[in-house]
Amino acid sequence: MDVLFNEFEDMLKQSARSTLEVESPPSLVREAEASTLGYSPDLWKKIADLGWLGLALPESAGGQGLGLSSLGIVACELGRAVAPVPFHSTMTAALTIAESGSDAQRSLILPRVVSGQSILTWALTEADPRYLTPDAVQMQAMVEGGDLVLNGTKLFVENVESAEQILVVCRTTPGKTGAAGISVVLVPTKAVGPKATPLTNIAKEKLSRVEFTNVRVPRTNVVGTEGAGWPVVEGMVNRAAALISIQMSGAARRALEYAVEYAKGREAFGRPIGAFQSIAHTLADTLIWIDGCDLIAYEALWRLERGLPAAVQVSQAKAFCSEKVVQAVRNANVVHGGIAATAELDLQLWFRRASAWATRLGTPSEHRARVAHAVLDRA
Amino acid sequence: MEFTFTTEEEAFRQEVRTFIAEHVTPEVIAEQGGDEESGADHPHTDAMIDKMMERGWVRMAMPKEYGGHGGDLTMQYIVDEEFNRAGVFIAHNYGTGYTTIIKYGTEQQKRDFVPGLIAGKIKLGLGYTEPSGGTDLAGLKSRAVRDGDDWIINGSKMYGGSPESTHMYMLVRTNPDVPKHKGLSVFLVPMDAPGVEFRPLKLIKDRARAYGYTGAWAGSSFYEDVRLPQSAMLGEEGQGWELATQGLAIDRIGVTRYLRCTYRTDHMIDWLRDHQLGDYVPREDPFVRDKIAELWIEREVYRLMTMRSLTMVKKNIPIVHESPSEKVWGPDHNVRAIEAIASILGPYMQLTEGEEAPRGGEFGDHFLMAWFVGLGHGSVHAMRDQIARRGLGLPRG
Ligand SMILES: Cc1cc2nc3c(=O)[nH]c(=O)nc-3n(C[C@H](O)[C@H](O)[C@H](O)COP(=O)(O)OP(=O)(O)OC[C@H]3O[C@@H](n4cnc5c(N)ncnc54)[C@H](O)[C@@H]3O)c2cc1C
Numbered sequence: 027m028d029v030l031f032n033e034f035e036d037m038l039k040q041s042a043r044s045t046l047e048v049e050s051p052p053s054l055v056r057e058a059e060a061s062t063l064g065y066s067p068d069l070w071k072k073i074a075d076l077g078w079l080g081l082a083l084p085e086s087a088g089g090q091g092l093g094l095s096s097l098g099i100v101a102c103e104l105g106r107a108v109a110p111v112p113f114h115s116t117m118t119a120a121l122t123i124a125e126s127g128s129d130a131q132r133s134l135i136l137p138r139v140v141s142g143q144s145i146l147t148w149a150l151t152e153a154d155p156r157y158l159t160p161d162a163v164q165m166q167a168m169v170e171g172g173d174l175v176l177n178g179t180k181l182f183v184e185n186v187e188s189a190e191q192i193l194v195v196c197r198t199t200p201g202k203t204g205a206a207g208i209s210v211v212l213v214p215t216k217a218v219g220p221k222a223t224p225l226t227n228i229a230k231e232k233l234s235r236v237e238f239t240n241v242r243v244p245r246t247n248v249v250g251t252e253g254a255g256w257p258v259v260e261g262m263v264n265r266a267a268a269l270i271s272i273q274m275s276g277a278a279r280r281a282l283e284y285a286v287e288y289a290k291g292r293e294a295f296g297r298p299i300g301a302f303q304s305i306a307h308t309l310a311d312t313l314i315w316i317d318g319c320d321l322i323a324y325e326a327l328w329r330l331e332r333g334l335p336a337a338v339q340v341s342q343a344k345a346f347c348s349e350k351v352v353q354a355v356r357n358a359n360v361v362h363g364g365i366a367a368t369a370e371l372d373l374q375l376w377f378r379r380a381s382a383w384a385t386r387l388g389t390p391s392e393h394r395a396r397v398a399h400a401v402l403d404r405a
Numbered sequence: 406m407e408f409t410f411t412t413e414e415e416a417f418r419q420e421v422r423t424f425i426a427e428h429v430t431p432e433v434i435a436e437q438g439g440d441e442e443s444g445a446d447h448p449h450t451d452a453m454i455d456k457m458m459e460r461g462w463v464r465m466a467m468p469k470e471y472g473g474h475g476g477d478l479t480m481q482y483i484v485d486e487e488f489n490r491a492g493v494f495i496a497h498n499y500g501t502g503y504t505t506i507i508k509y510g511t512e513q514q515k516r517d518f519v520p521g522l523i524a525g526k527i528k529l530g531l532g533y534t535e536p537s538g539g540t541d542l543a544g545l546k547s548r549a550v551r552d553g554d555d556w557i558i559n560g561s562k563m564y565g566g567s568p569e570s571t572h573m574y575m576l577v578r579t580n581p582d583v584p585k586h587k588g589l590s591v592f593l594v595p596m597d598a599p600g601v602e603f604r605p606l607k608l609i610k611d612r613a614r615a616y617g618y619t620g621a622w623a624g625s626s627f628y629e630d631v632r633l634p635q636s637a638m639l640g641e642e643g644q645g646w647e648l649a650t651q652g653l654a655i656d657r658i659g660v661t662r663y664l665r666c667t668y669r670t671d672h673m674i675d676w677l678r679d680h681q682l683g684d685y686v687p688r689e690d691p692f693v694r695d696k697i698a699e700l701w702i703e704r705e706v707y708r709l710m711t712m713r714s715l716t717m718v719k720k721n722i723p724i725v726h727e728s729p730s731e732k733v734w735g736p737d738h739n740v741r742a743i744e745a746i747a748s749i750l751g752p753y754m755q756l757t758e759g760e761e762a763p764r765g766g767e768f769g770d771h772f773l774m775a776w777f778v779g780l781g782h783g784s785v786h787a788m789r790d791q792i793a794r795r796g797l798g799l800p801r802g
Contacts, residue, residue, distance in 0.1 A: 027414070027479060028407040029712045030720070035406065095406050286797045301800045306793035307786070313796055314730045321709035322702070328408045342702045394698035401674050401701050402688045 029321060035099055042103035045076065050107040052372040055379075058110030063188060064232035065110045073104075073111060074142025082117070083124050087136030093331030094121075094265065098272045098324060105276030108379045112145045112232075114273060115184040118266040119146035119193045122210070126250040126258045131212060135191060148193040148266075149180035149236060150259065157263055157388040158341075158396055160205040160256050165196040165238070167211060169245065174198060174211060176241040182386070183236045186222045189215050193262070194238070198253050205256035212247040213238075229382030264340045267387040268326040271340075271347040275319035277380040278351040281358035282312050284373050288362050305361055312357045315350035322346050338400045341393035348384040348393075355380045408712075414479055421462070421487045428453045429491045437492055437615035450493070454525060457484075464523045467503060472520030478719050482660050489664040492615035501652030502529045502574060505591075509640035509648055518572075518593070530566020532575035532594070532626065533649065539564075540784050543586035543646060547577040547628065556638070558592065558600075558631040564623040568605060570596055573626060574652075576645050589645030592637050600631040610773045611757065619774050654724060656782050657732035658714040666735035666778060667704040669742040669771055673749070674701065676763055687749055696745045703738045710734060726796025729788035736779035743768065743775040 031039065049072055058066050073079065082097040083089030097117065104113055120139045123131055123146075138144035154162040165178030176196055186192065192213045199207035213220065220241055222234040250258040286309055289300030299305050326343040329336035355377045359366035366373055410418070436447035457463050466481040467473020488494070506518050521527035535545050547560025558577060566573055573594040580588035596603060606623045613620035640648050656662070674697060677688040687693045710731050717724050746768050747754040756762035757769040779785040793799040 027410050027712055028716050028720075029709060030716050030722075031406065286799065289799060298800050300793070300797075301802045303786070303790070303802055306797075306799050306802070307789040309797055309799065310726075310730075310733070310789040310792035313726065313792060314734050317713075317727075317730060318706040318710065318734070321713060322706050324406060325408045325709060328406050334409075342705050345698070346702050346706060391695055394695050394702070397698035397701055398694035402677055402694060402697060404678055 029324070031099075035096065038096060039099050039103060042078070042100050043106065045072075046103055046107040046109055050109040052108075052375055055108050055110050055375050059230040059375075064185070064230075065112050065188065069109060070111045070145075071142050073109075073113070074140070077140075079113075079116070079120075079142060080140035083120060083136050083140055084132070087124070087132060088140040089124075089136070094268065094327045095324060095331050098269060098327040101269045101273040102276035102320070105273035105380070105383075106280045108277055108280075108375050112147070112185040112188060114266070114270060115147040115189070116145050117269060118262060119148045119191065121265050122148070122193060122258060122262040123212075123249060125261055126210070127212075128246070128249075130246070131249060135212075138190070144190040145185055145188045146191050146193070147183055147185050147189040148195075148262065149183045149186075150195045150263070151182050152178065152180060155181075155389075156392060157267075158392055160208050160259070161203045163195050163197060163208060163259075164202060165194070166200075167194075167196040167198045167209065169198060170242075172245055173242050174209075174245055174247070176211065176213065176238040176243070178238055180236045180238070182225065183222070183234045185232050186215065186220075186234045186236055187232060191215065192220070192236070193249065195255070195259050198248075207253050208256045208259060209252050210249040210255040210258045210262070211243060212249055213241060213243055227382055229379045231379070231382065260337070263387060264326075264337055265330060267344040267393075268323060268330060268336075268340050270383050270387055271319065271323040271343040272327065274347050274351040274380050274383045275316055275323055277376050277383070278312075278319065278354040279316045281355045281373060281376040281380065282309065282316060284376070285309060285312075285358035285361040292363075299361070308357050308361065312354045315354055319343075319347045319350055338397055341388070341396040344388055345390040345393035345397065348390050351380050352384045410479070410483070414483060417480055418483050418487065421484055424457075424460075425487055425491045428456060429488075429493055434492055434615050437494065437613070451525075453493075458524065463525075464503060467519065467523060468507065471507065471515050472523045478715065482715055485660040486664065489661060494661070501531060501656055504655050505648045505652050506639065508651075509644070511636070513636065514593070514639065527572060528567075528570050529572050529574045529593075530562075530570035530596075530624070530626070532562040532565045532573040534563050534565065536561060536563050536625075539780075540787050542576070542649065543589065545576060545578065545589070547575070548581070549577045549579045549590065549592065549633075552632070554635060556592070556633045556635070558594065558628045558633060561625065561627045563625050564606065566596070566603060566624045566626055567620070567622065568603065568624070570603070570624075572596060573601075574639075575628075576649050579642055579645070583643075586646040587643060589649070590642050591639040591645045591648045592633055593639055594628070594631065594633065594637065596626075598631050598633065600629045602627045602629075608774070610770050612770065614767060614770055619777070653782055654728045657728045657788075658711065658718075658724070660711065662731065662735055663707060663711040666739040667707060667742075669739060669746060669768070669775070670697075670700045670704045672764055672767065673697070673742070673746050677749075680763065682750075682753060693749050696749065700738070700742050700745055703734075703741065707731070707735050707738055726792045729783070729791040730796070732783055732788045733779075733785050733792070736785060739775050739778050743772050747772060 054066055078100050080089030081092050085091045123135055152164055156162040167174040167176045194211045194213050197207045198209040201207050221237040225233040227233050289305055290298055292299050323343040326339040329339050359377055365371050432449040433453055436450045461474035462484045465474040465476035466478045469475040502522055533542055549556045549558045575592045575594045576589055578588050579590040603624055603626045606625050608621050610621050714727050753763055755769050757766035
């Protein structure tokens with residue numbers, strides 16, 4: 027039992043942090059938000075060159091074959107910098123292909139991910155926003171000979187305009203409920219051209235509604251077993267939720283640091299506001315929460331990495347991080363006072379982006395329902 | 406990172422559980438809720454502790470030459486965790502006494518006290534708080550004045566100790582002419598020394614419980630011209646603040662505090678899994694499910710924080726804000742838990758005994774004192790001050 031970083035992990039964190047302090051200043055985030063692409067291709071290339079995209083991908087694909095805890099360390103630092111890169115959506119899809127894809131899919135896609143040439147995304151959510159039940163998936167893919175023909179609408183798809191492939195969750199057998207018939211299908215964006223409409227959001231990230239109208243892909247594009255894809259989805263969502271948890275936590279810690287610095291310098295009634303107990307205690311609580319977010323998120327990542335049962339730990343992490351991170355970045359705003367409401371203050375980037383991340387991949391009560399089932403219901 | 410215990414540690418845990426299944430009898434459990442006022446006997450517990458001593462399981466990480474077993478901290482953690490969980494609190498004088506006597510004591514003091522503490526023959530009361538206050542500890546008023554080779558102590562302590570205490574670990578002022586926290590020293594005062602008087606203090610809760618954080622009693626002690634030799638002083642003259650803060654920092658973390666702040670959540674979950682109230686099945690109520698999961702997650706965070714400080718102690722990494730953080734998170738969780746339990750059980754919560762009372766009335770009794778866990782050993786307010794200053798570098802108010 028050792029819940030702290032080992033030497034390698036410390037080194038990884040330090041090097042990611044110092045790199046991003048230089049390469050991903052707040053000005054870069056502002057530029058990316060204002061750009062059509064929505065991310066910084068330069069930064070993306072740099073992090074690919076540093077090997078971060080291959081950290082948790084297999085060596086056969088040019089990756090380093092390290093686990094999710096290492097990837098989590100990088101995600102935490104990217105979150106800390108609110109770095110404008112399509113890391114999360116790419117890793118969510120890539121890890122799923124690495125875990126459940128065929129050899130052909132892996133060798134086609136993963137090396138391009140590792141080198142930074144290929145951005146990926148995934149499409150699960152439809153009008154029903156629940157993440158942890160197959161009933162929320164309605165989209166149909168009809169089998170026609172050797173092909174699948176997809177029809178339906180996906181919401182909240184990230185980075186679809188820049189992505190080369192989308193991992194789409196759909197139903198390949200008739201029926202609207204249950205896990206049976208769910209498949210995960212790789213859809214190349216360029217080749218099939220699903221129609222994307224931007225969803226304007228508080229993070230100013232690229233989110234879209236994606237309409238699939240008779241989009242045709244070969245059946246060999248199914249990742250995992252056709253019709254038995256729900257476990258693949260669960261694996262994907264668990265990894266994605268654990269990663270976004272640590273990413274948010276990283277962002278929240280940076281927001282706290284901004285607030286602490288401000289509380290030391292800003293004066294009211296003739297003294298630094300940090301000397302007022304209500305400010306100091308607010309920040310102390312925020313530190314406790316963020317430490318808690320780190321611990322609980324790394325536990326989930328570590329268990330996923332080791333192949334131990336982890337669904338409950340993932341839900342613990344996501345429920346806790348979602349709530350505490352939102353409270354933490356809000357506290358950072360409150361300590362700053364009015365200036366935090368202005369676009370001028372960099373802190374707003376953290377507030378907007380971390381708060382938006384908290385809404386993704388399952389609401390706190392959805393995750394708590396999974397935890398409640400584990401602790402309350404006898405098998 | 407390594408988020409699980411090793412197979413060796415897990416095997417050891419099994420051994421401890423097997424021992425508990427055999428030796429933690431209903432008689433032992435009944436003694437945990439004994440009458441502290443009269444200092445009632447607990448022969449079954451004593452017999453069980455003798456068996457544990459044979460195995461080297463009591464304070465196993467303490468050095469061998471003073472009656473410990475020079476064992477590993479994680480193993481000690483496992484023993485303490487399993488016994489606490491079974492409702493038996495074996496680690497009397499947990500943190501402060503052992504640790505500071507080993508670190509600051511003379512050779513003679515180590516020999517005189519540590520084996521006795523481990524065997525439970527010596528019981529220390531903690532003499533910090535006074536009638537004038539506890540949070541501003543360095544402002545205490547009890548005095549020790551030199552008289553030849555001796556010290557003469559006058560003053561009073563509040564809440565610390567029980568009728569079973571053999572000694573008071575007493576923080577007093579030995580120098581009134583320096584800044585307040587520099588003029589303090591610790592004495593190990595025998596409770597039978599002439600001039601010492603102990604009076605029990607009844608609390609709002611009526612009985613001790615196997616899983617209680619506190620019993621039904623605390624105590625006041627009064628010191629009138631108590632004469633002590635220099636050898637009763639622990640550490641150097643003027644070193645009292647250092648001893649007190651180190652001891653308190655240890656008492657704020659660790660398995661005992663962790664379990665004492667999480668029992669309620671665990672016990673409520675256990676109860677919910679098998680019980681209903683008339684036709685109402687609380688575990689099927691969406692409100693209850695959401696609340697319970699929230700509490701469970703909080704207690705998991707607390708478990709991980711406890712693992713963090715254990716890791717830090719083992720690796721000799723200085724603890725900065727982590728100890729006061731645990732001392733805020735745990736007690737606050739404890740309060741949220743008991744209040745959530747109250748909202749789940751409704752009128753059943755208020756019961757402290759009888760057949761209608763869930764878990765024999767444990768929740769009702771606990772409700773009475775849960776809020777206090779946030780005050781003892783450094784209040785949540787003082788702890789947040791420490792986090793702000795040490796962890797975040799914020800200025801003093
Ligand atoms: C059952 C029980 C067992 C106990 N056991 C022991 C023991 O073994 N040994 C021992 O020495 N003591 C013991 N105590 C005493 C306990 O440690 C004190 O009650 C505690 O330290 C608080 O001190 P106080 O009661 O004097 O409250 P005060 O110090 O007067 O504090 C009152 C309130 O003011 C707040 N406050 C004080 N200063 C500040 C500040 N700077 N900023 C913000 N808020 C502040 C406190 O947090 C608290 O909420 C025990 C008490 C009880 C009830």
